[in-house]
Amino acid sequence: MFDLSGKNVLITGASGGIGGAIAKALHGAGATVALSGTRVEPLEALAAELGDRAHVLPCNLSDADAVNALPKQAADAMGSVDVLVNNAGITRDNIFMRMSDEEWSSVLEVNLTSTMRLCKGVIRGMMKSRWGRIVNISSIVGATGNPGQANYAASKAGMVGMSKSIAYEVASRGITVNCVAPGFITTAMTDKLNDEQKAGILSQVPAGRMGDAEEIAAAVLYLSSPEAAYVTGTTLHVNGGMAML
Amino acid sequence: MSDVADRVRKIVVEHLGVEEDKVTETASFIDDLGADSLDTVELVMAFEEEFGIEIPDDAAETIQTFGDAVKFINGAQ
Numbered sequence: 001m002f003d004l005s006g007k008n009v010l011i012t013g014a015s016g017g018i019g020g021a022i023a024k025a026l027h028g029a030g031a032t033v034a035l036s037g038t039r040v041e042p043l044e045a046l047a048a049e050l051g052d053r054a055h056v057l058p059c060n061l062s063d064a065d066a067v068n069a070l071p072k073q074a075a076d077a078m079g080s081v082d083v084l085v086n087n088a089g090i091t092r093d094n095i096f097m098r099m100s101d102e103e104w105s106s107v108l109e110v111n112l113t114s115t116m117r118l119c120k121g122v123i124r125g126m127m128k129s130r131w132g133r134i135v136n137i138s139s140i141v142g143a144t145g146n147p148g149q150a151n152y153a154a155s156k157a158g159m160v161g162m163s164k165s166i167a168y169e170v171a172s173r174g175i176t177v178n179c180v181a182p183g184f185i186t187t188a189m190t191d192k193l194n195d196e197q198k199a200g201i202l203s204q205v206p207a208g209r210m211g212d213a214e215e216i217a218a219a220v221l222y223l224s225s226p227e228a229a230y231v232t233g234t235t236l237h238v239n240g241g242m243a244m245l
Numbered sequence: 246m247s248d249v250a251d252r253v254r255k256i257v258v259e260h261l262g263v264e265e266d267k268v269t270e271t272a273s274f275i276d277d278l279g280a281d282s283l284d285t286v287e288l289v290m291a292f293e294e295e296f297g298i299e300i301p302d303d304a305a306e307t308i309q310t311f312g313d314a315v316k317f318i319n320g321a322q
Contacts, residue, residue: 127287169283 002225005030008078009224010071012061012118013088015042017187018137021213022085025221027053034074034081037088061088061114062106071121081122083133083224086115089155091189093148104151111155112162119166123175132175133224136163137216140183140239156181160235167233176232180219183239185211207240249296249322250315256291257311260284270312292318 009026013019015037023046027033032053035043040058047054055077059070074081089111092103115136126132141149142156160179167177184190184201190210193201202208219236222228237245254268261278274280274288289305292298292314298321300308308314 124290127283128290173283 002029002221002227004083004221004224007031007082007224008034008074008080009083009085010034010036010057010074010081010118010122011085011087012036012059012114013137014046015039016087016189018182018185018213018216019085019087020046021217022087022220023054024050025214025217026083026085026224029221029225031083031224032078034077036070036074061110064113064117067114067117068121071118071125074122075125080125080129082126082129082131083135084118084122085135085137085220085224086118086159087137088114089137089139089152091149091152093152095148096150099150107151108155108158111152112158115159116162119162119177123166123170126175127170127173130174132170132173133228134163134166134175134177135220135223136160136177136179137220138163138179138181138235140181140237140243143181143235143237143245144243163235164233171232174229176223176228178223178228178232179235180216180223181235181237181239181245182216183211183237183242185213185216187213205240205242207242209240211238211240249318252295253292253311253314253318256295257288257314260288260291268311270310272311273309274311275309288314296322298322 004026009031011019011023014023014035023033023035027050034055034057036057036059037043038060043056047056057073059066061067092107094103119134136159138159139156141153145153163177163179216238219238257268258265261280263278272278274285289300293300296318308317
């Protein structure tokens, strides 16, 4: 089940915990993967670990020209882009009343606008081949909100609305567009929380633990698979029951 | 000239599944030939491929009819 042999996948933020796990899961299912991210060394290390069928395509997602060029670089390296996973994301937390325009716009630019650009860049090829999968990594915060994260929450909620709209437009061409919304997952991003913050969060998670990156990757693998052809415009929440949406 | 028209007509017939004689000079892709807006994007993509040209978005929006397409492609070549 969930065989991605012959499929070419572009993953952003592949140098991070969740992105790396997604790359491993899709590669493990037979896909060829293009690993994108800002930090070259972890990308190279991941590619070396994966072995065959792995390409490294560094890209700074706050650079519009670089983002626009990425889908073509990926198609040149692999032959096509059949699956796009927009996983890269940044946070610039601050309470709303102190949030600067720069904190707002940098998060929107990287998390939402670059996702839009990459979707645009891959969709032409997907339309031609009458097959495509776009999986955008949103967040529980996009649905529930979170103090200190007005910018991040807006970007992640924006992703959901955008994904649904694109899903409508391209559904008849065999292309699906979905989101995966992680809850609290053990990564470098959540490692920054102190014990008190972590305990506070866990008290709200029915499962009583943080999630693993592999549990997000499994959701992405499903939505990328041929078996998920009839699932589009949806958001798959992977959050241990923290928000049952 | 007629070669371009024939090739454009062939693409339109294949893509939209319409009878060849319906594809007249003034036939509108959307109003007369049953295309939706995504079909028109795909037609433009097919024209670009067939003729090895680039059709920018603002130009693509002006291509409403079969005649528009032939005229644009003749001008671009």
